[in-house]
Amino acid sequence: MRRPPGRGITDLVERLLTVAEVYAPVERDQSVVFDRIESAREAAIDRGPAALSPKNLVFPRCEMLLSSSTRGDESGRAPDPGPGGPRVLFGVRPCDARAIALLDRILGGGEKTDSYYIRRRESLVVISIGCTESLETCFCETTGGGPRSTEGSDILLEDLGDRCEASIITEKGVWLAGQIGLEHDPAGARTPRGPAPPAGPAADLAELKKRLDRSFEDQCWRDIALKCIGCGVCTFLCPACHCFDVIDEETAGVRVRSRIWDSCQFPAFTEQASGYNPRPSAAERFRQRVMHKFSYCIERYGMPGCVGCGRCVSRCPVNLDIRTVTASFLGDGGEP
Amino acid sequence: MEASAIVRTVRERAAELLASGRVDLVIGFEQGSMPMRAAPCFVSDADGTDRLVWNSFCGVNLARFLRGRHGRIAVVAKACDTRALVELIKENQLCRTDMVVIGVPCAGMVDSAAVEEITGHAGITGVEEADGRLLLTAGGSPVSLPREDVLCRSCRRCSTRNPVICDIAVGERAPEPEIPGFLDVDQFAALPSEERRTRIEAEMKRCIRCNACRNVCPMCYCVRCFADDAFPQWVGRGGDPGSVMSFHLVRALHLAGRCVECGACERACPTGVDLGILNRRMSADVYRHFGYRPGMAPEIPSPLSTFSPGDPEDFMLEPDRGRSCGCGG
Amino acid sequence: MTMKPAEPTGAVLVIGGGIGGIQASLDLANSGFRVYLLERLGAIGGAMAALDKTFPTNDCSMCILSPKLVECGRHLNIELLTNSELLALEGVPGAFIATVEQKPRYVDIEKCTGCGECAGVCPVRLPDAFNRGFSTRKAIYRLYEQAHPPAYQIDMNACRRCGLCARTCAAWAVDLSMEPVTHRLEVGAVVACPGFETFDAARIANYGYGLFPNVITGIEFERILSASGPTRGNLRRPSDGRMPRRIAWIQCVGSRDIHRVNNGYCSSVCCTSAIKEAVVAREHGCPDLEATVFHIDIRTHGKGFERYFDRARNEHGVRFARSEIHRVFQDASGDLILRYPEGGAVREEVFDLVVLSTGMVQSAANRELAARLGIELDEHGFCVTDTLSPVDTSVPGVFAAGAFTGPRDIPETVMGASAAASRAAELLSRARHSSTRSRKYPPEKPFGGSRPRIGVFVCRCGINIAGVVDVEAVRDHAAGLPNVVYAVDTLFACSQDSQRMIREAVSEHGLNRVVVAACTPRTHEPLFQETLREAGLNKHLFEMANIRDQCSWVHQAEPGNATAKAMDLVRMSAARARLMKPLAQTSVGVERSALVIGGGVAGMVSASALADQGFGVHLVESSGRLGGNALRLRSTLDGSDVASFVKGLSERVSNDPSIDLHLGAQVTDVAGFVGSFRSTVEEADGRRVEIVHGAAVIATGAEPHTPSGFLYGLDPGVLTLPQLEERISAGDPVAASCRNVVLIQCAGSREPGRPWCSRVCCSESLKLALEMLDRNPGIRIYILYRDIRTYGLREKYYLEARERGVRFLRYDPDDPPVIERGDREGGAGLRVTATDTVLGERFTIDADLVGLAVAVVPSGSSRRLAGLFKVPLDEDGFFMEAHAKLRPVDFPTDGVFVCGLAHGPKTIDESIVQAGAAAARASLVLCRDSIEAGGTVCVIDSAKCSGCGICALVCPFRAVEIDAEEHRAIVNEALCKGCGLCVASCRSGAADLGGFTDAEIHAMIGSFTSGNAGR
């Protein structure tokens, strides 16, 4: 059962608030989302996993890229980044933090880096809290993560009730720890407050990738996707999904180019202006989602595009459970 | 009839239909990947009918899945599913003769999110039903909840509990409660306009434009949704709150006189937007102006989908009627 | 059969610019004849222009008339001769010379733009005759606001010759030196529709008309109700401008009156007109307005009128009092006191306003016209026509229609006019297209998705717009809008100069879109579109912003805001123009033959008229014999010989080589559309043949109702009127020796289930009564009635019957006559018991025979045929015409027409008129080589269409269908009228209207809401 965060955590938050903008899970309109807090009381650490992942902070649902009100000025102006003070993303689960590590490789990496992402990311310090329980939808371990995974986190905390232990993982973490006087606990000395959740089935990501790659043309995708309604719940709630669209709009004489979340589950994602669509049905689109997460991302970025947070599992309107799908490929026959 | 008996009958009838070749496909529900989940399921051979289940979590409106499929299809349908089927038949999307409706009475579906809320998000590992109660195993401990307390919002206000079209009736007719129509709408309408606005804006603010409401809706079947149209672009896709509002308002208008109030949209919404706040108002208006409830009978045309030159046009006139013909020069 | 002149002149003189003359002109001009339309006044429109609403649909009279005025005024083959009189007609049918004198207007119609500046400065003010003196006008004036031609004219009797108007006119249109002009017109035929006058109520002194200000006539009341009338539609009584709360209508003022004035006829329209006025008054006036109609009989015999009457009584609370008012008194406050007998006593009631329902009379001018035409008039001055050739005058080649031939309402006039047009076209069919003109346009410039280059022309309209709106500012605003490459202001955008300027600008600046900011597209769009075509642009590349009506007029007091709004409108228009595309018209070939269904009188008349006009006809009759219901008739009320008429007509139809007769045949399937229908006819021998035809006329007739009750079918002495007529015709001895005969009216009509008046029964009853009296002078005939409806000139037979002793006893529908078997010995003794509501006494008649005036009910085949042709039936089951007033034989579905009893109960002469009208309307389709389709029509984006079929369901023209295979909507461009209903109802955005696309309207809204953003 859920327990309120220990005093050690709330004290830490109070200290953080003195040095940085703090973003933490808060309850807004009956659901838990990441938002800026002004006091430790607001942080809803105990309210279960946030409905929406924290990716909004580095990759907002809608972000202006350029704007101009002058005709002929086709370069436009990128928005003013504003004061670049430190921002702390506090209280994320290790799975969500791990997703940020993936975004770093995709949006923040490559030949051409995404300056908008970088700008938001550079000022962000991620403090995660190790999980002491797992939900029926959690499957971080099958994706190579775990309740104590440090990937993507700058500091990983363990809630020990009246105090908390911190693993300081990055330079940023060191800097912030210094700012608030947080001591580093050597990883080996950690004694979690509660029992670590039971380990999930050992993931054999490489085997899964192999089997998926073999099954691209398999008929099974059609059967799996029968019930898929093609909405974007899974991708929009996913902390690792990063596909976007670039749109231009003009209102009141101001011409704006923005990027907005897009989803590979939407037909328009790949539909060409001619009307040709290489992924014409839910089957191809669902396949793309699974392949992208468990084959392409691994190939390209060395980690899966899924961190096992379970949001897509719990919120899919038709209970199309990605775990069942991947498990079906890992079954005896290699194919579902 | 006990739930288990319903399941047994559904499986038997489905197997008969498939075995006899009367249908090529049965659409029903199967046990989901977790407790408190049932998933749409597609069975095309008699052996597979053992997958079929029926419980309090069959909230998805299966009418959504019949369009665009070939062959004869049997569908395990509760009342609101059949109402949607009726509307789809009227709108030329489905052919009554190509479907077999296995009608199941409904006592309302359970809102699993509400259950999770009550049980404090402790892992639920088991669920059973008996005597109108849910018997759960939550965080390893037994919890018993009255079903009535955790029904979906739409089911609480539903008074049509039995299929309106049916070829194979399963179970006994469910009692249909007398529910005062549209109390919720009237209560909301009675609020000061500022307050209503704030409420609606708060709801809309949560929307992330994932389209789950639209895609799960049996009546949202446009080949290309207006919201995806680029030219003209009816609804902005950016972060403008007005665009979000426009999307939901126009969708509500498109559903006026067609929405069967199954609540599938609300259940699908990952952020819990109260879409009824708009859709129910449309339903109330259509009922009050035209005495029409969608999906109750295939032969009654939807009042907003018909026109005759003799239709009253009073609504176009100014308060001082008769002077607004524009002939005044 | 018409004797056709060898080489006739393909032109027709139409006399009278009322709705009749307009209809005849349009029908003729649109079927290939040149028309001279003669109008005594300065503008066309006639009596209809003065009405507020029209019954029974309560359509705004001007709203439905106005498009016809515009079409008539702009028609290339209609030459409007206003202020003109016919002086003489010489020659022979097919080749007349008409001498016409046109009085000077003192304003050049070509130059005048109708801006009205002249009237603004004119110092002379005199009572406005059009508004019946309730308002004033100037010496330079326009007959009424929407008048056509829109040019002003000078009333020289009032003019002081100050010359202010001439100096003010920016278009140099005023010319005080104009002289009368005499035209000699070569015409092949004449159609006379000179209309009527209303009875001069002052002739009956008892009502105080002219003395008491609050006693007014119906037409004056119409002006008061009219939104464009002297009170702008505000219901005010003349004496003190107070809104009247109690209004009385007095019926039959100058009609059905042989004592005070020698007008023995019924004016036919006044009852329904009064009902309309009462209903509209209650809508306009205070909610508790009391409306009382004092009447003798209520004569709501027209189609739908009885329901209208019922609604007035039951829903609108109009009181109907069956009393003749002999005198009106006025009290000191101007209120009026009516005294009338009620229940044996005299009752006094006070009213705020009294409306006299004055009848129709023929003017001295019309009598003079008749004399010049040489045509015969009756004692009341109405043009004499034969019952069985109801639009032919006594002079061959001269046809007449409308109230000139007897009291007529609007649809009767319209049908008569079309029928007269058909008669003229039959006479002149060889000369079709010989005198008409057509326009040639340069080929359209290639469009090819070029960047929009918009030209904006901002009209000053003299100072009509420029006096309020800052036209230069609007022009400059336009010039700065995206894609606007040329913007200019003009004195009058509609002047010929401006048209040239637009054409030049198109070529000089490479314009590919034109926006005119001026007045309303309703009147002016065709003019500018014509200019675009002349400039080589597709006419759909035109857009109009109405900155006069919508800015300078309505915001006269706020010039700043008016200018800002004008800028908004222009900006929106330019935004739309940017997206406009040329719309292609396609031609659909026309099969020059018609299918006529029904071989009764209507069908045969229609078929022979079409054949005479030179078209092929397939006549399908389901029985084995031609003649239909008329086979049961021997003669008409006025003694015309129906039997030999039907015989002659049947022979003529059977022998005409261009009429293909299908007896005992059925139409079983109809495919195709206007111009090229393909119908399947199942012949008597079961063979199925496919007929290709360009138009169809439905003339399937009606049936007598088989009554239940009244001992009908149980006693041989109870007969229906048709059965009684057969008996009498056969010289039945029982009928000949009867002593007492009872004729019961409304046996099955005007009651729940059949709430219509069957229209013919009263006249038929009189016919039989008079005939029985002729044969057996000792006979006593009782007519039990609810209202005697011998409308129009039939009234004289009612008078005659009364004079000859026929007893008329009025019964109450709640207490209908009871028929029992009598106890008298011998013969078919029947006892009829009823209460006479006039005397309030119960009476019993021992009758030998009882005749039941049974209802006329729709033919059993109507529903099937309606389905085949996709045409509607009304709620009673008769075919429903496209518009009760102005399209009385058309259907919303193009190319299908209706006539005769299939449309509703009517007399044989009325059937003949309607049959002629149907032929005239069908000929408009058949005379063309092709039909233009496309343009502003619905376009379906099949990639978006989900085939839900709502578009097909709502389309009033049956232009949309769902392709069963593709499951997509398909629009028949030839049938689509571009109304946009399907577009509005399509949720998927798959339906779009050419020229009014969602994208265009979206752009307009966008440019409006984004203010000056477009700059």
Place this chain on the structure above:
Amino acid sequence: MRNPFVPIPMTVERNRVETVDGGIRTLTLSFPADADRGAFDFVPGQFAELSILGVGEAPFGIASSPAEGGLLDFTISRVGRVTTALHHLEPGESVGLRGPLGNGYPMSELEGGDLLLAGGGFGFSTLRALARFVLKQSNRSRFGDITVVFGARSPGLLLYRDDLEEWGERRDVRLAVTVDRGDGSWTGLTGTVPDALRRLDIDAGRTTALVCGPPAMIRHTIPVLAGLGVAPERTHVSLEMKMKCGIGKCGRCSIGGRYVCTDGPVFRLADLENLPGEFR
């Protein structure tokens, strides 16, 4: 680091109609800023994103050769909002450009061998850039036999008439222009691009094939090239696909583990065959 989403302002020099229906036009753009021109270093086969702010952005292959004095050609088929707006641009007006993007044709591999350029419809644009580059007098000697096959649906839809005319007259290039359906005046080849390829006589061992066109054309062309004996290693296909960011972020042009915008649009057929069969 430069913000990769900010376009370079370009000036429209020319706006030519290519096809009789006006549906395809070629824009010629110049760099108003010398610095931008200097930095714009590209090879044939690369593309760029053209944009009008407030209207939208879309990718187009660069249709001109790098050796054309700082002028860039883009051939644009009018299908939607952005392309309509681009069609409406007039000389002197401004348009945004992001690029060069993508990998381009493997120029170093091409040198010394024979070239077979096969393109259909407006997908021919980058092959036109390549052809102009290799046929340039100063470059010609670095390549062997050059064969250009270009197909369009109808004679009216043929592009680059001046180039076709010039190449048709040159001896050092073999040109085959084919149309799916001829009209009364068409005297050339009829049939599809694969049809025209079948008739060719080439030295497959020396030839590198470069293919660009709509998916259906590519699908049918690949087996024909194989039939001619051109090895998959020496066949390069430029894919037409939906792209948005052009820099490997937005995710929509992913095929297997590749992004068409950064790993392509030109793919060696041998590599393509190892990728999932999408976009082919």
